[in-house]
Amino acid sequence: MTIDELIAAASDRLTPVERRIAEAILADPTLLAFGTVSDLAQKVGSSRPSIVRFGVKLGFQGYADMREHARRSVSAKLSRPSQRIRQQDSSLGRATAALTEAIRGxxxxxxxxxxxxxxxxxxxxxxxxxxxxxxxxxxxxxxxxxxxxxxxxxxxxxxxxxxxxxxxxxxxxxxxxxxxxxxxxxxxxxxxxxxxxxxxxxxxxxxxxxxxxxxxxxxxxxxxxxxxxxxxxxxxxxxxxxxxxxxxxxxxxxxxxxxxxxxxxxxxxxxxxx
Amino acid sequence: MTIDELIAAASDRLTPVERRIAEAILADPTLLAFGTVSDLAQKVGSSRPSIVRFGVKLGFQGYADMREHARRSVSAKLSRPSQRIRQQDSSLGRATAALTEAIRGxxxxxxxxxxxxxxxxxxxxxxxxxxxxxxxxxxxxxxxxxxxxxxxxxxxxxxxxxxxxxxxxxxxxxxxxxxxxxxxxxxxxxxxxxxxxxxxxxxxxxxxxxxxxxxxxxxxxxxxxxxxxxxxxxxxxxxxxxxxxxxxxxxxxxxxxxxxxxxxxxxxxxxxxx
DNA sequence: AGGCGAATGTAACGGATTGGACATTCTCGA
DNA sequence: TCGAGAATGTCCAATCCGTTACATTCGCCT
Known part of the structure; x- marks a missing residue:
């Protein structure tokens, strides 16, 4: 389950501050992967414990756990380009290629x-x-x-x-x-x-x-x-x-x-x- | 200058342990972006100061500096496509670039x-x-x-x-x-x-x-x-x-x-x- | 064999980080 | 208007991190 999906699952239970946190994370995923609790708190104009509680609410054991999860998904994205080529001949790949070509045209x-x-x-x-x-x-x-x-x-x-x-x-x-x-x-x-x-x-x-x-x-x-x-x-x-x-x-x-x-x-x- | 290039430039001045460190970093770039000094030391089977000295030898002020550099290059890789949009400046060009990017997305x-x-x-x-x-x-x-x-x-x-x-x-x-x-x-x-x-x-x-x-x-x-x-x-x-x-x-x-x-x-x- | 310098590990310290206990503020409803 | 409960912030302790100083080991040359 990706962070995005976890946020989605909890989205209707989020408090105002937590919603701002979610928006910041969705806008820039590297914030979670690289940043510390303090970084995030400053970014959203909130306090550190709010960040930690947000992570717990999403089902993690703490901020460290959530960050580890985010890092794994970033790693996955970095290594994906080789997989993209394989998808090139899937029907989805062909469709997007055709559309891209049409737009370029x-x-x-x-x-x-x-x-x-x-x-x-x-x-x-x-x-x-x-x-x-x-x-x-x-x-x-x-x-x-x-x-x-x-x-x-x-x-x-x-x-x-x-x-x-x-x-x-x-x-x-x-x-x-x-x-x-x-x-x-x-x-x-x-x-x-x-x-x-x-x-x-x-x-x-x-x-x-x-x-x-x-x-x-x-x-x-x-x-x-x-x-x-x-x-x-x-x-x-x-x-x-x-x-x-x-x-x-x-x-x-x-x-x-x-x-x-x-x-x-x-x-x-x-x-x-x- | 990327980390890879810096390693290449210093490769002939590296000690045995530093060489092992370099190999580990080249094999998995996320080690540097995400890992701590201790993580790397353990991975390489060495001690923390060796990691720090390695960073200094590459021209950084310390490990933190080197890690920051690695993180920026990772971020760049993740966000490069969306920046490409802004380089076009005719309105038609921008529109097609935005659409192309959306389709690729x-x-x-x-x-x-x-x-x-x-x-x-x-x-x-x-x-x-x-x-x-x-x-x-x-x-x-x-x-x-x-x-x-x-x-x-x-x-x-x-x-x-x-x-x-x-x-x-x-x-x-x-x-x-x-x-x-x-x-x-x-x-x-x-x-x-x-x-x-x-x-x-x-x-x-x-x-x-x-x-x-x-x-x-x-x-x-x-x-x-x-x-x-x-x-x-x-x-x-x-x-x-x-x-x-x-x-x-x-x-x-x-x-x-x-x-x-x-x-x-x-x-x-x-x-x-x- | 001995000594010298480079290479590497150990130890200690200041600073930052996380997570949690506690206090305060806010919100909604009686 | 007041009060209860949620939401949020402040503060603190324990841990971990990065860095530096110091000790030890290794390898080479005479």
Whole structure:
């Protein structure tokens, strides 16, 4: 059992000071492995016996016992790199490798200037309409959830009501579509309609042969790795978050005050635990 | 200069006992970082002053000084990956570096065996209930969208109707929750209710101090990087997809036939473009 | 063989560390 | 407002650590 797990098991029985101790240990595991009781006490602004009692509460015989445990786990981590190689061909290893490669590809394929090109319409638009196919809905959702936090008039178009929802679109608006092969008929036609209405379309798709590439100049291609039997939506989510970050940076104070208002509202309605 | 290099530089001036000390340190670097003078003396079969003199010969002021040096190099090895993030300075670069690191962290923190532990309940459960907070909804959505493709009776619980929706839950079911600090009150209580109903809870959260860690043994902690002003949901989505892949692999033919049926249905309804 | 210097171990001391007994403060409820 | 019990801090004793001074042993050269 690791220290983390022991802390987790006791987390609901911890006193305030003990909770601070736990946080310090979790934030920097070397504190426990290297530090003395006095070091920890000073770090958390508490007294030495509190540290010792914390160790006892976790099931150790004393601080020395707990430190010994922490040292063993650090030793294990230090010797693990050789084991990591072995995991490389496990399915988990392959999945993370594919995802890492996909994320790295984002940086290669999409420079900072292209990020601005893609993001600009969402800064200046009156309304932003978000479209997506089934498999890429996670990206659209991330986009929607983030964008509503930093600017008004953001609409997520569900497939069932695309015709009705888009009827309010007009020139000066922007639409962003997430869709990859095989493209959804509904999504393609919705995007087409948006363009016909004079909306500036931004497309996150998978290549020049995508139907969306023909509709707009502002599009980008992502490499979509497969995780198990399905395509990953990680690249979609990643670029959605980067675009949101870009829009937030451009809108500056406007975005910040909007975030603050939402935060205040959430606090007031006690939406958070603790 | 590392300890190894210092030893190499002084190797031709070492006495027999000092040579044995050097060998012991090179064989197990943690001896220096963790051990006391007495520990080393006993390990080498020598006396304490010999250890101290060895440190002085290497250029340190004493044993304490040498040990401090060893500890710093151990800390550096443990924390080097996270420091790499900060070296990038374009916002796009920082974002991709943070995401890459987060993905790599998945492999570190979650071994193949833990993936099985987390995924097993979703293979055998009668019903699977998916819960999530606001920021982590993308992960929940990826989970839902993937899981419905490979097995029946998957339910996504929206915040507004959690009480009503969960009423059908029963022992033999599994629930998976995606939620991170600050935790959503609704989600915490919903998870609690599920546990009380005898449902096996799987929690994707952010650390041992999470309220979910106290509710179940099957949980994992993710490192959540920030992209712009918001927390990223990329790690959630990634682990959701890995879990879906795991479930699909376990269910084998059952999953495949289900995917095929869905595909056929989609083809028949001409849901795809082209 | 004897003596000299390096190498190593023994002993002692000041300081730091841990763990526990005791006192104080805080918190919650009657 | 008061009191009981938990939480936390202060203080102390026993131990252990690192360091240094001193004694002993070992090896080599004359």
């Amino acid at each position: 984002l940086l290669d394929k999409i420079g900072s200037e292209q990020l601005s090109t893609l993001g600009a319409p969402m800064v200046s638009a009156n309304h932003v309409w978000i479209l997506s196919g089934e498999t890429s809905r996670a990206g659209a959702h991330a986009m929607f959830s983030g964008l509503t936090m930093v600017r008004p008039n953001v609409h997520l178009i569900t497939e069932h009501s695309s015709g009705r929802d888009l009827s309010g679109a007009a020139p000066g608006d922007a639409a962003i579509v997430f869709d990859f092969a095989r493209y959804r008929r509904h999504t393609v036609t919705a995007a087409r309609s948006a363009v016909d209405l004079g909306v500036h379309l931004v497309a996150i798709t998978d290549g020049p042969l995508s139907p969306y590439a023909a509709m707009t100049e502002t599009w980008c291609a992502l490499d979509i790795p497969a995780i198990g039997p399905f395509d990953s939506s990680v690249p979609s989510v990643a670029i959605a978050e980067m675009l949101v970050a870009y829009v937030a940076r451009q809108l500056q104070d406007e975005a910040r005050s909007r975030i603050d208002r939402t935060e205040a509202l959430w606090q007031a309605t006690e939406i958070y635990w603790e | 998945l492999l570190d923190k979650i071994g193949s065996e833990q993936l099985s532990t987390l995924g097993a309940p979703m293979v055998s459960a009668n019903h699977v209930w998916i819960l999530s907070g606001e920021t982590s909804r993308a992960g929940a959505h990826a989970m839902f969208s993937g899981l419905t493709m490979v097995r029946p009776n998957v339910h996504l619980i929206t915040e507004h109707s959690s009480g009503r929706d969960l009423s059908g839950a029963a022992p033999g079911d599994a629930a998976i929750v995606f939620d991170f600090a600050r935790y959503r009150r609704h989600t915490v209580t919903a998870a609690r209710s599920a546990v009380d109903l005898g449902v096996h809870l799987v929690a994707i959260t952010d650390g041992p101090l999470s309220p979910y860690a106290a509710m179940t043994e099957t949980w994992c902690a993710l490192d959540i990087p920030a992209i712009g002003p918001f927390d990223s949901s990329v790690p959630s989505v990634a682990i959701a997809e890995m879990l879906v892949a795991y479930v699909a692999r376990q269910l084998q033919d059952e999953a495949r036939s289900r995917i095929d049926r869905t595909e056929a249905l989609w083809q028949a309804t001409e849901i795809y473009w082209e």
